[in-house]
Amino acid sequence: MSHPVSEFERIKAASNYLRGSLLEGLADPVTGAISDDDNKLLKFHGSYQQDDRDLREERRQQKLEPAYAFMLRARLPGGVVTPAQWLAFDRIARDYANGTLRITTRQTFQWHGVIKRELKATVAAIHHALATTIGACGDVVRTVVSTANPIESAAHAITYGWAARLSEQLAPRTRAYHEIWLDGERLVGEDEEPLYGRSYLPRKFKIGLAIPPLNDVDVFAQDLGLIAIIEHGELRGFNVAIGGGMGATHGDPSTYPRLGSVIGFVEPERLIAVAEGVVGLQRDWGNRSERKHARLKYTLDHRGLDVFTAELERRLGFALAPARDYRFEHNGDRYGWIEGHDGRWHLTLQIESGRVADQGGQRALEGLRALAETHRGDFRLTCNQNVIVANVEAAQRTHIDALVREHGLDGYKRGSALRRHAVACVALPTCGLAMAESERYLPDLLPRLEALLARHGLSDAPILLRLSGCPNGCSRPYLGEIALVGRGPGRYDLRLGADFRGQRLNRIYRENIDQAAILAALDPLFERYAAARAPDERFGDFLLRAGLLEAGTAATATSLPSSSP
Numbered sequence: 115m116s117h118p119v120s121e122f123e124r125i126k127a128a129s130n131y132l133r134g135s136l137l138e139g140l141a142d143p144v145t146g147a148i149s150d151d152d153n154k155l156l157k158f159h160g161s162y163q164q165d166d167r168d169l170r171e172e173r174r175q176q177k178l179e180p181a182y183a184f185m186l187r188a189r190l191p192g193g194v195v196t197p198a199q200w201l202a203f204d205r206i207a208r209d210y211a212n213g214t215l216r217i218t219t220r221q222t223f224q225w226h227g228v229i230k231r232e233l234k235a236t237v238a239a240i241h242h243a244l245a246t247t248i249g250a251c252g253d254v255v256r257t258v259v260s261t262a263n264p265i266e267s268a269a270h271a272i273t274y275g276w277a278a279r280l281s282e283q284l285a286p287r288t289r290a291y292h293e294i295w296l297d298g299e300r301l302v303g304e305d306e307e308p309l310y311g312r313s314y315l316p317r318k319f320k321i322g323l324a325i326p327p328l329n330d331v332d333v334f335a336q337d338l339g340l341i342a343i344i345e346h347g348e349l350r351g352f353n354v355a356i357g358g359g360m361g362a363t364h365g366d367p368s369t370y371p372r373l374g375s376v377i378g379f380v381e382p383e384r385l386i387a388v389a390e391g392v393v394g395l396q397r398d399w400g401n402r403s404e405r406k407h408a409r410l411k412y413t414l415d416h417r418g419l420d421v422f423t424a425e426l427e428r429r430l431g432f433a434l435a436p437a438r439d440y441r442f443e444h445n446g447d448r449y450g451w452i453e454g455h456d457g458r459w460h461l462t463l464q465i466e467s468g469r470v471a472d473q474g475g476q477r478a479l480e481g482l483r484a485l486a487e488t489h490r491g492d493f494r495l496t497c498n499q500n501v502i503v504a505n506v507e508a509a510q511r512t513h514i515d516a517l518v519r520e521h522g523l524d525g526y527k528r529g530s531a532l533r534r535h536a537v538a539c540v541a542l543p544t545c546g547l548a549m550a551e552s553e554r555y556l557p558d559l560l561p562r563l564e565a566l567l568a569r570h571g572l573s574d575a576p577i578l579l580r581l582s583g584c585p586n587g588c589s590r591p592y593l594g595e596i597a598l599v600g601r602g603p604g605r606y607d608l609r610l611g612a613d614f615r616g617q618r619l620n621r622i623y624r625e626n627i628d629q630a631a632i633l634a635a636l637d638p639l640f641e642r643y644a645a646a647r648a649p650d651e652r653f654g655d656f657l658l659r660a661g662l663l664e665a666g667t668a669a670t671a672t673s674l675p676s677s678s679p
């Protein structure tokens with residue numbers, strides 16, 4: 115029996131290719147908000163309506179409508195930003211948003227706090243900087259991410275080129291974006307979406323390319339993960355992994371994080387066909403009744419991986435080749451200067467939680483602006499929320515180092531190994547789904563964990579820490595060696611035991627605990643790790659080998675058995 119499609123599906127299908135009544139809603143001066151239906155469509159244009167949750171109660175008491183403002187997200191394939199774009203984005207942050215740029219876990223920028231009457235001007239300013247927000251959110255293929263630093267060989271640059279091509283090829287085609295935001299002429303006749311059709315995809319769809327040995331994109335967390343196979347400096351093709359995803363719901367075992375399954379290998383010439391094939395099959399087979407079960411991972415588990423792959427190959431008219439060997443070393447960033455294959459240099463800087471702001475000792479906004487004013491290469495954003503000053507001529511290094519030092523951006527040299535590997539999602543006050551603090555909690559939590567580690571002589575242990583304010587998993591917490599997943603104000607699930615290559619999920623160790631209990635739970639584990647680890651053994655691996663996770667909370671909704679692709 116087929117189930118009725120969800121309300122969201124109805125809205126998409128009736129929207130005339132994402133137009134809805136957005137133009138009218140944006141022009142309505144009576145409210146700072148737009149209608150619920152238009153809100154759903156707005157996501158496809160790269161924006162979310164939010165309200166400042168810190169002010170909610172106060173405004174309610176004053177009988178005022180919530181402090182509505184909009185988040186905007188750019189579509190920046192592979193996270194590449196030119197200096198001119200950086201300067202434009204920085205200006206947009208100061209003119210229209212909350213004065214900060216936020217590097218996301220999918221290597222792009224978000225602006226928070228744009229009010230409705232300035233939304234159009236903000237999108238137009240992004241467009242004038244030769245970027246776009248179309249399809250940065252919504253039920254489409256999102257910005258394609260790729261290993262951030264193309265330094266090893268020319269084949270790395272070619273691989274980035276594929277990420278950009280995929281992102282372009284799979285972007286929505288609707289003219290609605292130009293009509294609504296850029297004063298484009300109203301289309302006479304029917305719009306078209308050759309890949310998506312009127313109803314787009316059942317749910318968001320994410321693609322990531324990783325170049326071993328770096329898995330900085332967490333390739334197994336993607337709906338479609340592509341592992342570049344480079345031999346003797348040449349790109350041979352990609353292993354194809356499908357069905358990765360992080361999101362889950364507390365207390366609902368029918369939702370879960372899943373690692374992508376490797377189904378074969380494809381040559382570069384056939385990559386676009388395979389990507390379109392996977393997206394097209396998910397478009398046709400994905401669950402359009404329940405959004406909670408609409409990601410590709412559920413389609414695969416429902417239909418069977420073999421059945422899905424066979425249908426994919428039938429539609430493609432060719433079979434995928436057997437997967438090639440690959441080996442990942444880690445999923446973090448390589449801080450500091452690294453020389454590229456062509457003699458240019460790349461400097462990775464740490465930006466805590468990706469928040470480019472002038473706060474505390476770090477004047478990141480000012481510093482990166484100063485860099486962008488003189489830098490002749492480009493910038494690369496990373497999926498660990500950091501930035502690389504890329505393609506620097508050797509003679510420029512001293513100048514760049516001086517600016518970095520002057521603005522307190524050299525923290526990567528001093529911070530503990532834990533700090534260098536920490537990722538936190540946005541959460542409060544902007545995220546409407548946050549159950550607990552994340553980005554704002556990290557500065558408080560880090561020194562406490564660092565003190566604990568120092569007590570056990572573990573200050574140099576590069577442990578992967580990930581914080582999310584709710585189980586949706588925007589910091590990919592299920593791949594953290596230590597992860598906190600928000601349950602309620604000040605309370606988290608403590609998850610342990612992932613590896614540091616993005617190839618093994620962690621599991622719940624303690625449920626719904628506060629900071630004191632988190633520190634108390636970790637203390638004896640750090641003690642054991644310090645005493646009994648093998649040389650170079652990572653924390654997650656040690657916990658598993660030593661059988662220390664058995665003492666954790668029994669399996670619950672979001673605790674899955676660990677699995678390795």
Ligand code: SRM
Nearest residue numbers: 218219220222359360361538539540544545546586587588
């Ligand atoms: Fe996310 C929803 C922020 C990466 C899984 N995510 C949201 C929203 C838009 C909240 C909402 O729906 O109202 C958050 C906006 C907060 C804010 O105020 O900015 C939000 N997600 C983010 C970012 C900014 C986190 C960050 O700190 O960097 C990341 C933006 C990425 C980008 O540039 O596109 C971000 N989100 C992720 C990732 C990581 C990834 O893709 O590698 C995931 C897990 C992977 C996955 O998709 O499975 C992720 N976000 C979700 C989900 C759960 C999806 C699911 O299948 O259940 C939601 C909720 C939803 O879609 O209903 C969500």
Ligand code: SF4
Nearest residue numbers: 539545548583584588
């Ligand atoms: Fe918001 Fe939850 Fe994503 Fe954090 S994990 S940004 S709290 S949706």
